[in-house]
Amino acid sequence: MAKIGGVIMEKIGEAFQWIASKIKDFLQYLSNKATEIVTVARRFFDNFSEEFKEALVKSKYVIDDTIAKATELMSKWTDAACNSIVQLKNLVASMLKLMLDFLHSGLKRFLSLMKEFVRKTKNKCVLFTARGKLRDLCCLIEGLFELLNIMLVKPIDLACVVSEAIVLYKRNPQMTIAEMKYGNIFKNLPEDQKKATVFVYSLIKVIFSF
Numbered sequence: 001m002a003k004i005g006g007v008i009m010e011k012i013g014e015a016f017q018w019i020a021s022k023i024k025d026f027l028q029y030l031s032n033k034a035t036e037i038v039t040v041a042r043r044f045f046d047n048f049s050e051e052f053k054e055a056l057v058k059s060k061y062v063i064d065d066t067i068a069k070a071t072e073l074m075s076k077w078t079d080a081a082c083n084s085i086v087q088l089k090n091l092v093a094s095m096l097k098l099m100l101d102f103l104h105s106g107l108k109r110f111l112s113l114m115k116e117f118v119r120k121t122k123n124k125c126v127l128f129t130a131r132g133k134l135r136d137l138c139c140l141i142e143g144l145f146e147l148l149n150i151m152l153v154k155p156i157d158l159a160c161v162v163s164e165a166i167v168l169y170k171r172n173p174q175m176t177i178a179e180m181k182y183g184n185i186f187k188n189l190p191e192d193q194k195k196a197t198v199f200v201y202s203l204i205k206v207i208f209s210f
Contacts (some may be wrong), residue, residue, distance in 0.1 A: 029206050031064055056113045136177045143199025146192040161193050165200035177202065 150157050168175065168185065177198060179185075186194045 035060070052113070059113055139177050139181055139195070140199055140202060143195045143197075143202070145195075147196040147199050150192065150196055157193060160189075161196045161200055164189065164193070164197045165204060168197070168201050169204045173205065173208070175201070 147161065150161060164186075168180075180198045180201065186197065189197065
């Protein structure tokens with residue numbers, strides 16, 4: 001019996017390790033995209049105040065710092081799963097606290113700044129080739145914001161979001177963010193679930209592209 005239990009815990013550990021590696025890949029992808037857009041945005045910084053520029057860069061640092069902390073926590077998933085269910089519960093609690101802090105600090109601030117950037121530059125961006133990527137990044141960040149909010153405030157809706165994203169991916173694994181945002185594919189979902197579904201679909205797409 002103990003041997004069977006050990007094998008089960010080992011398999012759980014391997015599953016957590018795989019999930020953690022894929023989440024880390026996506027977090028790095030999100031961070032890289034944010035860095036890329038902030039770099040491009042510097043070309044338009046003359047249109048903004050020094051306070052805006054400083055706030056944008058600082059909020060990006062908050063995102064990177066949070067991603068680093070999440071990565072460090074996730075690297076412990078395998079050990080936690082193999083050693084003790086109690087440790088695993090403590091780890092989940094730590095991740096939830098980190099997400100809650102993320103939700104109410106850097107993520108919200110970065111999203112509002114990026115929306116302001118899009119608003120102020122949309123009429124001057126004829127040659128701004130990253131304009132679509134910027135909007136996509138805003139959608140991803142907004143979707144992550146809504147997903148975290150659902151997980152922390154309305155966890156009962158999480159299954160609906162994940163299942164909808166999986167169904168969409170099976171139906172068409174190559175949809176763009178613009179197609180999901182502007183196409184009439186979400187019939188009955190509330191707005192927050194739509195945004196979260198776009199994020200989860202994009203997460204699945206990135207995971208299976210590695």
